[in-house]
Amino acid sequence: MNLTSLQLPLSELPEEPVEALTGTLPAEAAGGYFPYMWLLVALPAFGALVLLVGGKRTNAWGHLLACLLPIGSFVLACLLLAQMMGAPVEDRLVTLEMWDWTFAGMFDVPFALRLDQLSMVFVMLISGVGSLIHIYSIGYMAEDPDRRKFFAYLNLFVAAMLLLVLANNYLLLYVGWEGVGLASYLLIGFWQYKSSAAVAAKKAFVMNRVGDVGLSVAVMLMFVTFGTVTFEQVFAAAPEAGDTALNLIGLALLLAAVGKSAQFPLQAWLLDAMEGPTPVSALIHAATMVTAGVYLIVRSNAIFDLASIAVTAVLAVGIITMVAGAVIACAKDEIKKSLAGSTMSQIGYMFVAAGLGPAGYVFAIFHLLMHGMFKADLFLSAGSVMHGMKDEKNMRFYGALRKVMLVTTIAFICGFLGISGLPPFDSFFSKDDIIKAALGTNWFAGVAAIAAAGLTAFYMTRMLSMTFFGDKRWKEEADPHESPSVMTVPMLLLSVGALFGGLFFVYVGDIVGWLDPITGYQPFVLPINDTVLEIVTLVVVLTGITLAWRQYASRPVPQQPPQQVSVFTTAARNSLYDDAFNEAVFMRPGQYLTRWLVWFDNQVVDGAVRGIASKVSGAGEQVKRLQTGFARSYALLMVGGAVLIGVVFVVARWL
Amino acid sequence: MDPGNYIILSSILFCIGALGVLLRRNAIVVFMSVELMLNAANLAFVTFARMHGNLEGQAIAFFVMIVAAAEVVVGLAIIMTIFRTRRSVSIDEPHLLRN
Numbered sequence A: 001m002n003l004t005s006l007q008l009p010l011s012e013l014p015e016e017p018v019e020a021l022t023g024t025l026p027a028e029a030a031g032g033y034f035p036y037m038w039l040l041v042a043l044p045a046f047g048a049l050v051l052l053v054g055g056k057r058t059n060a061w062g063h064l065l066a067c068l069l070p071i072g073s074f075v076l077a078c079l080l081l082a083q084m085m086g087a088p089v090e091d092r093l094v095t096l097e098m099w100d101w102t103f104a105g106m107f108d109v110p111f112a113l114r115l116d117q118l119s120m121v122f123v124m125l126i127s128g129v130g131s132l133i134h135i136y137s138i139g140y141m142a143e144d145p146d147r148r149k150f151f152a153y154l155n156l157f158v159a160a161m162l163l164l165v166l167a168n169n170y171l172l173l174y175v176g177w178e179g180v181g182l183a184s185y186l187l188i189g190f191w192q193y194k195s196s197a198a199v200a201a202k203k204a205f206v207m208n209r210v211g212d213v214g215l216s217v218a219v220m221l222m223f224v225t226f227g228t229v230t231f232e233q234v235f236a237a238a239p240e241a242g243d244t245a246l247n248l249i250g251l252a253l254l255l256a257a258v259g260k261s262a263q264f265p266l267q268a269w270l271l272d273a274m275e276g277p278t279p280v281s282a283l284i285h286a287a288t289m290v291t292a293g294v295y296l297i298v299r300s301n302a303i304f305d306l307a308s309i310a311v312t313a314v315l316a317v318g319i320i321t322m323v324a325g326a327v328i329a330c331a332k333d334e335i336k337k338s339l340a341g342s343t344m345s346q347i348g349y350m351f352v353a354a355g356l357g358p359a360g361y362v363f364a365i366f367h368l369l370m371h372g373m374f375k376a377d378l379f380l381s382a383g384s385v386m387h388g389m390k391d392e393k394n395m396r397f398y399g400a401l402r403k404v405m406l407v408t409t410i411a412f413i414c415g416f417l418g419i420s421g422l423p424p425f426d427s428f429f430s431k432d433d434i435i436k437a438a439l440g441t442n443w444f445a446g447v448a449a450i451a452a453a454g455l456t457a458f459y460m461t462r463m464l465s466m467t468f469f470g471d472k473r474w475k476e477e478a479d480p481h482e483s484p485s486v487m488t489v490p491m492l493l494l495s496v497g498a499l500f501g502g503l504f505f506v507y508v509g510d511i512v513g514w515l516d517p518i519t520g521y522q523p524f525v526l527p528i529n530d531t532v533l534e535i536v537t538l539v540v541v542l543t544g545i546t547l548a549w550r551q552y553a554s555r556p557v558p559q560q561p562p563q564q565v566s567v568f569t570t571a572a573r574n575s576l577y578d579d580a581f582n583e584a585v586f587m588r589p590g591q592y593l594t595r596w597l598v599w600f601d602n603q604v605v606d607g608a609v610r611g612i613a614s615k616v617s618g619a620g621e622q623v624k625r626l627q628t629g630f631a632r633s634y635a636l637l638m639v640g641g642a643v644l645i646g647v648v649f650v651v652a653r654w655l
Numbered sequence B: 001m002d003p004g005n006y007i008i009l010s011s012i013l014f015c016i017g018a019l020g021v022l023l024r025r026n027a028i029v030v031f032m033s034v035e036l037m038l039n040a041a042n043l044a045f046v047t048f049a050r051m052h053g054n055l056e057g058q059a060i061a062f063f064v065m066i067v068a069a070a071e072v073v074v075g076l077a078i079i080m081t082i083f084r085t086r087r088s089v090s091i092d093e094p095h096l097l098r099n
Helices: A037-058 A062-086 A117-140 A147-166 A170-188 A196-226 A230-240 A243-260 A267-274 A278-287 A290-299 A307-332 A334-356 A361-388 A408-419 A428-439 A443-468 A484-510 A511-519 A530-552 A567-574 A575-624 A633-652 B003-023 B029-054 B056-086
Strands: A094-104 A107-115
Touching: A037 A062, A037 A243, A062 A117, A062 A147, A094 A230, A094 A428, A107 A117, A107 A147, A107 A170, A117 A147, A117 A278, A117 A290, A117 A361, A117 A511, A147 A278, A147 A290, A170 A196, A170 A243, A170 A267, A170 A278, A170 A290, A196 A230, A196 A243, A196 A267, A243 A307, A267 A278, A267 A530, A278 A334, A278 A361, A278 B056, A290 A334, A290 A361, A307 A334, A307 A443, A307 A567, A307 A575, A307 B056, A334 A361, A334 A408, A334 A428, A334 A443, A361 A428, A361 A511, A408 A428, A408 A443, A408 A484, A408 A530, A428 A443, A428 A484, A428 A530, A428 B003, A443 A530, A484 B029, A511 A530, A511 A567, A511 A575, A567 A575, A633 B003, B029 B056
Parallel strands: none
Antiparallel strands: A094 A107
């Protein structure tokens, strides 16, 4: 027999690409601190391990260790950044291959880390902001009996996120991706004795899972199309792949990003995720989790550049979420939910930027960095307010807190300046860049971005004035006080970032030149004058601020939300009915489907199995009678059988 | 001499043996009847070898003898053990395995 015909038709599969690691430098060759970059992930992972395995014995010092390890990662990240800045541009992409992770036939995935300009930015943000949130949590969680567990999960969160941005292939990225999902589930449901927290954690987990399906589909499609899942090889092979394959991969990646970054239509989990402790919200919104989707899209820019449908979908998702998130943020009374709507909206800005293609990738990352600082600052300030107000979340019971919480007020105002787009603070640079890039590429996106900037200014002013200005509307038991310095110092450090980050990255850091080798940058032509556009944007922002100030600071705010409001406000208060929509479109039909499946399983599948079983045992009862136990009757049966066979032979021959 | 006669003799011996197995209760006699059937088969093998002029049948007859010898040893040992425990060699009694 011809053995070669048994082999798989290998020629039909794509040929394994040759080692196309052009432009990457092995960590050993790069020298310096690069061979140690695995420590970035290993340090926080080690902290999680020690705290979870060590159990109660680590209660006394666990939180200190958990703070030191991300700080260690941050210090190492700073050293790596310094070394990377000293290196020439072509030597800035360093790969640390650790071991052959999984291989089966042609599927060969190394366990390798990749540090380049893009992941460096993320590593700095994650470890830096993450460390500050760790320190803040020492104060915030001081009275919680499970503080050690909380810090273990925080470390796990940071480690998973660092693995996500440092992976050099999509499969390893997927590990970090799932690790982030797990850690967010554990932390959102940290107070699991509150059923709302448990439900919110479950909701976040399930909705993330929907997105994760997209990532796994994308990984499989990549393997089928390119025969590899390593970044370099995929990006090198992308131009040769077909249009359909690239668009499918792009859309699957978008689904993944939408789930993780809480974008339309998988945004509903983010508002409920506010049930977690506030440092977790800060971590999810600023440094980890929701930024992962933006990272995924910008990282896959080689695919999105060639997938016109997918990139348009990114833009559409971004525009919808940018406006919807801002509208929701304008109507929520809980301070954290309002901030969550704001996060949706800001991440929407980043998606809009990423959806513009090479004109916008850099600005997506720029705004992400700025957002990481001012949003962490805002959340930590909000947490400080709640800490002082006995966990009261409703802004209608705040008011005039500036008189008792001066430092928190200052920090919140810094965050406010950072987000609202007033010159010369963070968003003035990053958001205006996105608006300009949008107007230069797609005027509709540009107009939407300007409108959302106005809404941003409105809801931030509303939050600021309802919380810190106006009249006292405190409940009787509330005893507002300033938080300890272990909480206020991280807030103030982040405030500095929220105020001067934009200035730094535009005039000192040159973020565009830094990211250009990785994401590519394509200048665009503005249809109108630069200064005119900036003035228009500023006028819109100032209008938003003025309207909100007149509504919420100059007039008294009722403790009960007014009921005689427009349909529009009601919809925004209900998060634009996303839960109702999900329930009607996905949950109810899903329940009917599962009920029908249970019925089908019981009646048809089990029925068939049970029927066959009872028939077999009934037949067995009949045959049992043959077993008399008398050896001679068996012998007779054998003889009879032999005779029968003989007769059959004879008859067959005779016929 | 016509080899067909040997075949007839073999058949007669086989039938006697088979009837002995079916009808007798004494295990020793049943055992002897089994041996008779085996030897009837041997006779047929040898006759067929003669008729076809090759040695295959004879070789198989030797195999049968050796297997029969081994079987006798095991079978007699079983019958001895049953006799020791039950004081009887009737093959109708030991149906303990039933139920």
